[in-house]
Structure formats: C-alpha cells, structure tokens
Amino acid sequence: MRPPIASLVVLLLVVAALTVIGLDGIHAERVPQAVLNGEQQIAADTALSVRTPIDVEASTIRRTAAAYPATSTSTPATALKALTSARKPVLGRVLLDAHTGKLLAAGGRPVPLAGVDAARLTSGHGAIPPRLMTSGGTRQLLYFAKVTLPAQQDANQDQYQAPSRTERQWLLVVSEALPALTTYGDGRTAELLDASGTVLATTVHGTASPAAAGSGLSAAAARAAHGSGSDTDASGSLLGAATGSRRTVAGWAQVASATGPGETDDLGLVVLTSRAVPATNTAADYSGFALEAAGALAVVALLLGMALYFSVQQPLLRLYLSAGRLARGATGDGTAASAELSRPVPVHGFGELARIGRALDSLRGQLLGESGPQEFPARRGPGYRALAVVGVVVVACWSMPMIFVLNRADIATAVPAPVLADQQARTEIATNRVRQSLGRSYTDLSEAAASLPGRSRAAQTEVLRKSLADHKQYRSLYLLDRSGAITLRVGGTPLRTLVHVPHDGGITTVNTSGRIPAIAAYAQVRAGKGKAPAAGMVLFGEIDVQALNSILPRPKLGSVWVTDRDDRVLAASVGYRAFQSLPDSGLTRLARATQGAPGTTGTATSAVHNTSSGPSVDSAAPLAQSGPTARLGWHVVTAEPAAALQIPAVQAEQYTMLAGILGLAVGAACLGWLHVVVIRPLRAVAVLVERLAGGDRRTVLHPVNHDEIGSVTRSLELVRQALAERDRAARSGHAAGPSRSLRENTLQR
Incomplete structure (x- = not known):
C-alpha cells in the first residue's frame, strides 16, 4: 500500500x-520570437524560389545539349543556333573546343569567360554546376553543357598511318541574368547577396520603411551565412534598427540544396528579407501564476498524502x-x-x-x-x-x-498581426511555387507537341517516351484526336473521365472523381506546317499528383492544400482523399473569400480560427494570375497551429x-x-x-x-x-x- x-x-x-x-x-518580448521565425521562413521560401529556376535552367540546357542531333558535319555556328534558339532569357552564348578552350562560335552579348578552363571543366564525368560571373558591372550566371559530336578522321595524321577516328566534344556556355527576385507582404524588402554581402538584386513589395533596408543587415547576413559551415541550406533571423515604435526584423537563407549536392551550392548566394514591424509594449510574465498554481498543487498533494x-x-x-x-x-x-x-x-x-x-x-x-x-x-x-x-x-x-x-x-489578440501577415505571405509564395511548377509542365509539354508534326508514328512515340523520361512529373502522355479517342499513349494508363477535346492549351483536371485526382497539361498539335490546330490533335500530359504534393510542404507552414474552384482538394501536404472538402469550414470560407470580381484574379486573405486543438493561423491565396493556370479558379490554403509558432x-x-x-x-x-x-x-x-x-x-x-x-x-x-x-x-x-x-x-x- x-x-x-x-x-x-x-x-x-x-x-x-x-x-x-x-x-x-x-x-513576451518587444518582438515576439514567432515574428523572427516567420521572417526566417520567408527568407528560406524566397531562397527556394531563387534556387528552383536555376536548377531547372541548368538541367534544361544540359538536356538540350544531350538531345542535339549532332553529325560529323555539324558546324559550331549551326549547333550554337540550334541549341539556344529556344532559350529566351539567354544574354550570350558561346561554343568552346573542350580540349583547347578555343572559341568556336558566339552569339548575343559577350560572355565573361575569365577563369573558365574548358579542358578542366569537361574532364570530369559529372554535371558542371553554374557559376556566378561579372560582366559590364553586372552579375550573370553561366550555365555549362557538354556537346558530343560523332567521331571523325583526324585531319592532322600522316597519310601513311592507319586511319584513326577521334571524338570531338564542345563546351556550351550560356550566360543569363539572375532569376527575378519576388517578395510578398506589404512593406517587405528582399535582397539577393553574394558571398561577400554585395547586393545583387533588390525588390520591394509596397512601401518599405527606410529602416528595413539598412546596409548593416546585408553584412550581418553574409557573415551568418559564411559561419554556417557545412550547413549549405542554413537560415536564420536578425534584429535591425528601431525607428520609433517599429523594429526591423530580417531573415536570411542560403540559396542551396537542402537534400544534398545541388546546382547552387557553390554560388554563395544569400537571400535577405526584412520588414519593419510594430514593437509590443505589453509585458506578459507568467512566473507569479506558475508559483501560485504549483503551490496549490503541492498543498493538494500533501493533504491527500496525509x-x-x-x-x-x-x-x-x-x-x-x-x-x-x-x-x-x-x-x-x-x-x-x-x-x-x-x-x-x-x-x-x-x-x-x-x-x-x-x-x-x-x-x-x-x-x-x-x-x-x-x-x-x-x-x-x-x-x-x-x-x-x-x-x-x-x-x-x-x-x-x-x-x-x-x-x-484570446484568438482575437493572441496571434500578433505580423505573424498573420507572414502566414499570408508564405501562402502566396507557396502559390507562386505551384503556379511555376504547373507552368513548367505546360511549357515542357508544348515543346514536345511542337516536335510531333510531320513525324511518323514510331518517331512520335520515341519523342513522347523521351519526354516522359526527361520530365518525371508526368505519369502518362497521350494524343487525342478530335473525337476524343486516344491514338497514341506512353506511360501509365490515363485516369481521364472527360472526353471533350479542348481547342486551346493550358492546365485542367481530366477526372472529377476517383481515388487520384488527375491534373493534366494539354497543348495543340498541328497536323502539318501551316495548318490550323483544329485539323490536328491534342497532346495531354497527366501530372503525377505526388510530384505536386512534394512541393507543398515547408517548415512551419503547417498543412497545405490545393483546391479546385469548388473547394475540393486536389493535392495536399498531408494525407487526404481525392476531391474531399477541406477539413474545416473556416478554411472553406477563407478560400471563397479570395475570389474577386468576375474576370479578376482575387486576393490573398488570412484569419485566425479556433479549432478543437486550439487557435490556428490560416491563409488562402488564388492560384490564377496569368499563363496556363489563369482560368482554373484554384486556391492554395494553409493552416498552421498557433501552438507551433512560439506565441x-x-x-x-x-x-x-x-x-x-x-x-x-x-x-x-x-x-x-x-x-x-x-x-x-x-x-x-x-x-x-x-x-x-x-x-x-x-x-x-x-x-x-x-x-x-x-x-x-x-x-x-x-x-x-x-x-x-x-x-x-x-x-x-x-x-x-x-x-x-x-x-x-x-x-x-
């Protein structure tokens, strides 16, 4: 006993x-820790938005070079034109001899080649990562790709020697501007820094406070990133100067891969975001309550024991x-x-x-x-x-x-306004990430559709197979004729239930029920040169929903859902059933509140909802803005428990x-x-x-x-x-x- x-x-x-x-x-501090953490995560999300297009562009240039149908009679000039004619953001491009480094062909603006050793770069078997170079006082990114030509007879050999054939290899170098830096949240400034802390690009959303763009923060962010050591995707937060009742809060993050060696690890780029937030004057001290509660429990324990x-x-x-x-x-x-x-x-x-x-x-x-x-x-x-x-x-x-x-x-006052604004800004960043992913899927499909006219059925099949292998987001590619019948297919069995044939291109859902929502990009295929699209077919590419789900989770963002115009879930960062409703009615109302007037894109919104597990910081943003997703009417909805935000x-x-x-x-x-x-x-x-x-x-x-x-x-x-x-x-x-x-x-x- x-x-x-x-x-x-x-x-x-x-x-x-x-x-x-x-x-x-x-x-309770003057600047809550939740605000600092939110700015850090916004910087990390922005860094991801900078890293993704660099990774995509590097892989696209290498894929284009590998697919180039070089022959023994190909000339550098024609090869350079064929390799870069479809690259719109290209500033300059050159072809170098891989063994001697000799300039073979050039186009566009001069490419800064100082320190580029073609022989050393092409000696390895792996991919050549991009480099950050300076040209004309501006910083540019150099992308590299190896172009291998068929072997041909060596013109320098002696006529009495046995004929020998040597393989030629060129090095394609493409210079492009830095990716556009986009920021969200009223009054927020975003800067792209190099390893020394020099500002390479700046963008401001709304009207930023002068205190939010202090030069001291750039140097401090560069030092913090340099001191992170081997943690290539490190991030953190900083406190800036105070102006009256407002204090500058900054977040920094390295533009580097979080899952291993990546294209941007050696660039030394750092993203710095900053924003002036109101400092709180209310002091909350729970030590007195803690002593009273503990004393009461101690009395209860002793009385029960006695x-x-x-x-x-x-x-x-x-x-x-x-x-x-x-x-x-x-x-x-x-x-x-x-x-x-x-x-x-x-x-x-x-x-x-x-x-x-x-x-x-x-x-x-x-x-x-x-x-x-x-x-x-x-x-x-x-x-x-x-x-x-x-x-x-x-x-x-x-x-x-x-x-x-x-x-x-009190849910009306417990969550500081800057925390709610940060959740909305991060939701808009997530929305932009989804929009870019779907846009890239449509662009890739359009390129495949453009290469199909005039080819035999076997050649078209090979084009689709190669496109499916190069673009992992597709689970199935198929051609529809004007009657809605599938005439050619590669990949998995299509999930479609819609049989109508559209007369344009874009992103859509091709089923309305089932266990897996089928999101697809589609593009018109002309029957032949000079013929209208209506005379041809439509190429559909069903996007693997797992590929879309994988880009949704982000630290401290909570649960993320992509919903259609009827507020049914199409993709999510957590487990879900296809076409189910959002888990809370407050989230559904929030998604509907983003809808603007007919013909407009709508605006992002946020709110704090009281759920069974406590207050939740929720936000929603419309996906439609421009491009292939403009007519979808989809939304991105996020919900983060307030308990995880250190309020x-x-x-x-x-x-x-x-x-x-x-x-x-x-x-x-x-x-x-x-x-x-x-x-x-x-x-x-x-x-x-x-x-x-x-x-x-x-x-x-x-x-x-x-x-x-x-x-x-x-x-x-x-x-x-x-x-x-x-x-x-x-x-x-x-x-x-x-x-x-x-x-x-x-x-x-």
Missing part, C-alpha cells in the same frame, strides 16, 4: 515543479498486527494463546477496515467461547472506494480549471493545459493503483471475514497478494481452520453423549 500513496505525492510534486519550469520561461496515510495506511498496519495476534491465539496452546486472545481487537478507520476489525473481534469471542456466530448488517456506510473518488475529485478541482479556464488565449499567450495556454492534464492523469493513475492493490482486495476480505464471523466455516480464504492484505487473509484462514476444528470436535462430543446413557440404563435393568 505504500508505493501508490508515495507515488501520488511525489508525482504531484513533480507536476508542480514542471508547471513552474514551463510557465516561468514564457516572456489523508491516505492516517485513514488507510496506519489503520491497515494495525489491522495486520491484530490479525496476526488473533491467528497466533487460535493456533497456540496454553497461557500464551489465552493472552493473545484476551485483548480486544481495536476497530480503526472506517469502511472496510472498520468492518474487518469488528468481524475480527467477533471471531476472537468465538475462539474464547464467549459468543457464537454473529450476523452483520447488509447496509454499510461509505468505504474506501468513496475516499479514492474524493481524492480524484480533489485533484480534478485543481486540474479542470487549468485545462479549461485559466490562461486561455507567448498560446504557449502559456498549452503549458497550463498540459500541467492540468498531467495532474489529473497522475491523480487518477495513482488512486486507481491504490484501488486495485488495496481497496478492492480489502472489500473482498471484508465480505469473507463477515461470512466467517457469521458461521461460514467452509469457504477457504486464499491469499492473493503478498502484502499486508495477503497476511491478513492468511491469518483469517488459520482462524477459520481453528474454528472449523472446534466445531467438528463439539459436534463429535454431542453425538457420543446419548449412546453412553443408553448403555448405562440397559445395564441397570
């Missing part, structure tokens, strides 16, 4: 200590001693046994212990022959089970207010609720433990001992536990055996008496 009581007191005191430790560390000690533990120990004394008196002989039975059994406590005590005293009288079996009343007062229930109620009186009443965060009011609520839950769990568990190992066995023993005192000598008392109650049970079994033996002896003597009298009367006659 000691472990449950001791555990109850100790664990409740531990919960009290944890309450002090948890709540004492929450302080109550259980004096009402259960001590009486049970005395009962244990009395039962042992009674057993020794029942089994012993002589004066010692009489002495053990001569002392009355004291009745201690209440409930089951009092019942057992009274029954033991009745058994003592029966052993002495002073009384016979005694019946006990069926109706009894409250027992120790009621005491355990009262103990749980007492703990609940402390826990329930902690769980449901105290330190409750003081929400943290205090969570810690308070956790303390209440722990206190209630500890109280219920320990008192339940006491009920199992002490109270329930006591109730069973009380019933058995009352039956024994009432004359039941046949029911054997088996000790179940090896503890105080088990010892009491063993003592009672000895008493039962002694009483049963005495009863048998008494019955034997009563039966022998009449037979002896009958024999004596017979002799007298």
Whole structure:
C-alpha cells in the first residue's frame, strides 16, 4: 500500500515543479520570437524560389545539349543556333573546343569567360554546376553543357598511318541574368547577396520603411551565412534598427540544396528579407501564476498524502498486527494463546477496515467461547472506494480549471498581426511555387507537341517516351484526336473521365472523381506546317499528383492544400482523399473569400480560427494570375497551429493545459493503483471475514497478494481452520453423549 500513496505525492510534486519550469520561461518580448521565425521562413521560401529556376535552367540546357542531333558535319555556328534558339532569357552564348578552350562560335552579348578552363571543366564525368560571373558591372550566371559530336578522321595524321577516328566534344556556355527576385507582404524588402554581402538584386513589395533596408543587415547576413559551415541550406533571423515604435526584423537563407549536392551550392548566394514591424509594449510574465498554481498543487498533494496515510495506511498496519495476534491465539496452546486472545481487537478507520476489525473481534469471542456466530448488517456506510473518488475529485478541482479556464488565449489578440501577415505571405509564395511548377509542365509539354508534326508514328512515340523520361512529373502522355479517342499513349494508363477535346492549351483536371485526382497539361498539335490546330490533335500530359504534393510542404507552414474552384482538394501536404472538402469550414470560407470580381484574379486573405486543438493561423491565396493556370479558379490554403509558432499567450495556454492534464492523469493513475492493490482486495476480505464471523466455516480464504492484505487473509484462514476444528470436535462430543446413557440404563435393568 505504500508505493501508490508515495507515488501520488511525489508525482504531484513533480507536476508542480514542471508547471513552474514551463510557465516561468514564457516572456513576451518587444518582438515576439514567432515574428523572427516567420521572417526566417520567408527568407528560406524566397531562397527556394531563387534556387528552383536555376536548377531547372541548368538541367534544361544540359538536356538540350544531350538531345542535339549532332553529325560529323555539324558546324559550331549551326549547333550554337540550334541549341539556344529556344532559350529566351539567354544574354550570350558561346561554343568552346573542350580540349583547347578555343572559341568556336558566339552569339548575343559577350560572355565573361575569365577563369573558365574548358579542358578542366569537361574532364570530369559529372554535371558542371553554374557559376556566378561579372560582366559590364553586372552579375550573370553561366550555365555549362557538354556537346558530343560523332567521331571523325583526324585531319592532322600522316597519310601513311592507319586511319584513326577521334571524338570531338564542345563546351556550351550560356550566360543569363539572375532569376527575378519576388517578395510578398506589404512593406517587405528582399535582397539577393553574394558571398561577400554585395547586393545583387533588390525588390520591394509596397512601401518599405527606410529602416528595413539598412546596409548593416546585408553584412550581418553574409557573415551568418559564411559561419554556417557545412550547413549549405542554413537560415536564420536578425534584429535591425528601431525607428520609433517599429523594429526591423530580417531573415536570411542560403540559396542551396537542402537534400544534398545541388546546382547552387557553390554560388554563395544569400537571400535577405526584412520588414519593419510594430514593437509590443505589453509585458506578459507568467512566473507569479506558475508559483501560485504549483503551490496549490503541492498543498493538494500533501493533504491527500496525509489523508491516505492516517485513514488507510496506519489503520491497515494495525489491522495486520491484530490479525496476526488473533491467528497466533487460535493456533497456540496454553497461557500464551489465552493472552493473545484476551485483548480486544481495536476497530480503526472506517469502511472496510472498520468492518474487518469488528468481524475480527467477533471471531476472537468465538475462539474464547464467549459468543457464537454473529450476523452483520447488509447496509454499510461509505468505504474506501468513496475516499479514492474524493481524492480524484480533489485533484480534478485543481486540474479542470487549468485545462479549461485559466490562461486561455484570446484568438482575437493572441496571434500578433505580423505573424498573420507572414502566414499570408508564405501562402502566396507557396502559390507562386505551384503556379511555376504547373507552368513548367505546360511549357515542357508544348515543346514536345511542337516536335510531333510531320513525324511518323514510331518517331512520335520515341519523342513522347523521351519526354516522359526527361520530365518525371508526368505519369502518362497521350494524343487525342478530335473525337476524343486516344491514338497514341506512353506511360501509365490515363485516369481521364472527360472526353471533350479542348481547342486551346493550358492546365485542367481530366477526372472529377476517383481515388487520384488527375491534373493534366494539354497543348495543340498541328497536323502539318501551316495548318490550323483544329485539323490536328491534342497532346495531354497527366501530372503525377505526388510530384505536386512534394512541393507543398515547408517548415512551419503547417498543412497545405490545393483546391479546385469548388473547394475540393486536389493535392495536399498531408494525407487526404481525392476531391474531399477541406477539413474545416473556416478554411472553406477563407478560400471563397479570395475570389474577386468576375474576370479578376482575387486576393490573398488570412484569419485566425479556433479549432478543437486550439487557435490556428490560416491563409488562402488564388492560384490564377496569368499563363496556363489563369482560368482554373484554384486556391492554395494553409493552416498552421498557433501552438507551433512560439506565441507567448498560446504557449502559456498549452503549458497550463498540459500541467492540468498531467495532474489529473497522475491523480487518477495513482488512486486507481491504490484501488486495485488495496481497496478492492480489502472489500473482498471484508465480505469473507463477515461470512466467517457469521458461521461460514467452509469457504477457504486464499491469499492473493503478498502484502499486508495477503497476511491478513492468511491469518483469517488459520482462524477459520481453528474454528472449523472446534466445531467438528463439539459436534463429535454431542453425538457420543446419548449412546453412553443408553448403555448405562440397559445395564441397570
């Protein structure tokens, strides 16, 4: 019985200590940590938006060079034109001899080739990463690709030597401007820095505060990125200067791969975002509340421990001693046994212990022959089970207010306005990321469609197979004729249920139900040169929804969904069923609120909703702006629990609720433990001992536990055996008496 009581007191005191430790560390600063974390994540999202087009452009240039149908008669000029004619953002391009570095052909603006060693770059077997170079005072990106030509006879060999053929290799170098830097959130400034902290590009959304563009932040961000060591995708936050009641908050992130070696790891680019936010003047200190709550729980723990000690533990120990004394008196002989039975059994406590005590005293009288079996009343007062229930109620009186009443965060004021604005800005960045991904899918499909006219069926099949292999986002490519029938297919079985044939190009969904939503890009295929698209076919590329799902998750952004115009889920960062509704009606209303007037793209919006798990910071943004997604009417919706954003009011609520839950769990568990190992066995023993005192000598008392109650049970079994033996002896003597009298009367006659 000691472990449950001791555990109850100790664990409740531990919960009290944890309450002090948890709540004492929450302080409201002038700039909440959630605002700093939000700016850091915005910088990381912006860095991803810069890295993605660089990765795509590098892989596209290499893929184009690898697919170039070079022949032994190809000239550098014609090859350079064919390789870069479709590259619109190209500033300059050159072809170099891979072995000598000699310039073979050039076009566009001059390409800065200082430090470019063609032989060394082409000597390796891996891809050549882009480089950051300076030309005319501006920074440019150089992309590299190897162009391999068929082997031809060496023109320098001696005419008497055996003919030998050597393989030619060219190095394509393309210079392009840095990717466009886009920022979201009113008053936010974004800068692209090189490794030395020099600003390469700047963009401002709305009107930025002058304090938000201080030069000191650029140098500090470059130093922090340089000090991150091997963590290539490192990010962080900075605090800038204060202007009146506003303080500049900055975030920085390296433009590097987060999943291993990438194209941008060696560029040394850093994204810096900054924004002036209002500094809070309200000081929130929860240490006083923590001490009061912990003190109240400590008092509850000590009172419960004392109550259980004096009402259960001590009486049970005395009962244990009395039962042992009674057993020794029942089994012993002589004066010692009489002495053990001569002392009355004291009745201690209440409930089951009092019942057992009274029954033991009745058994003592029966052993002495002073009384016979005694019946006990069926109706009894409250027992120790009621005491355990009262103990749980007492703990609940402390826990329930902690769980449901105290330190409750007001959803209207708990989440700072900058945090809500950051969630909206990050949702817009996620929307732009989805829009760019779908746009690239459409562009890739359009290029494949443009290469199909005039080819044989086998050649078209080969083009589609190569496109499917080069673009992993597609799960199936197929051609539709004007009747809606599939005439050519590569990849998986199409998921389409729509059979109409569109007369334009773009992005659409080709099914309206099922387990997997089928998002597809489509482009017209002309029947031949100079013919209208209507005379040809339509190329569809079904996009693997997993490829779309993979670009949605971002740290601290929460759950992300892509919904159609009817607010049905098409893709998500968490598990979902195709075409299901959003998990909360508040999210659905938020998505519908982004819709603008007919013909407009709509605007992003955000709000704080109170859910079953606490406040949630939610936002929605329309996907349609321009390009192939303009007519979709889709939305991107995000929801981040406020508890994950390090907001003081929400943290205090969570810690308070956790303390209440722990206190209630500890109280219920320990008192339940006491009920199992002490109270329930006591109730069973009380019933058995009352039956024994009432004359039941046949029911054997088996000790179940090896503890105080088990010892009491063993003592009672000895008493039962002694009483049963005495009863048998008494019955034997009563039966022998009449037979002896009958024999004596017979002799007298």
